[in-house]
Amino acid sequence: MLRTRSLLWPAAIGLLSSAALAAPVAASDGDPAPEAPDCVKVSAGWRYTFVTNGCDSPQYLTVRYADGTxxxxxxxxxxDSATFPxxxxxxxxxxxxxxxxxA
Structure with a gap:
């Protein structure tokens, strides 16, 4: 029994080390894009989300959702305005x- 436990520890430590090394990569992939400037206005409804560019320059943007859509x-x-879900x-x-x- 003692020998079995001693064999499991290196495997467990290896898995934890791999997870720790992989975490920063996964976090950088999931980092949200920067928020749009305050001059971009959003009006969200259950069916449509309207976005209006009130800025003096063109904006290339999207809308982020809590569920990751x-x-x-x-x-x-x-x-200009655009309609999103x-x-x-x-x-x-x-x-x-x-x-x-x-792009």
């Missing part, structure tokens, strides 16, 4: 507009 980025010129009926939340990396 991924929606395509859109280019909005100053004064709403938060739905399942308790999802719109977290806000986020900038996308330039």
């Amino acid at each position: 991924d929606v395509p980025c859109r280019n909005l010129s100053p004064g 709403g938060y739905g009926t399942q308790g999802n939340r719109v977290l806000g507009p986020h900038l996308c990396p330039t």
Whole structure:
């Protein structure tokens, strides 16, 4: 019995070390995009989310959702609006507009 336990410890330590090394990589993959500037306005409803660019410059952005729903980025010129999916009926939340990396 003692020998079995002594064989399990190296395996357990190896697994924990692997998880610790993998955590920063996974965290960087899941990092949210930067929030859009305050001049970008959002009006979220259960069916649609409307985003308006009130900035003086074009914005390339998306909307982030609490459940991780991924929606395509859109280019909005100053004064333009775009329609994104709403938060739905399942308790999802719109977290806000986020900038996308330039394509």
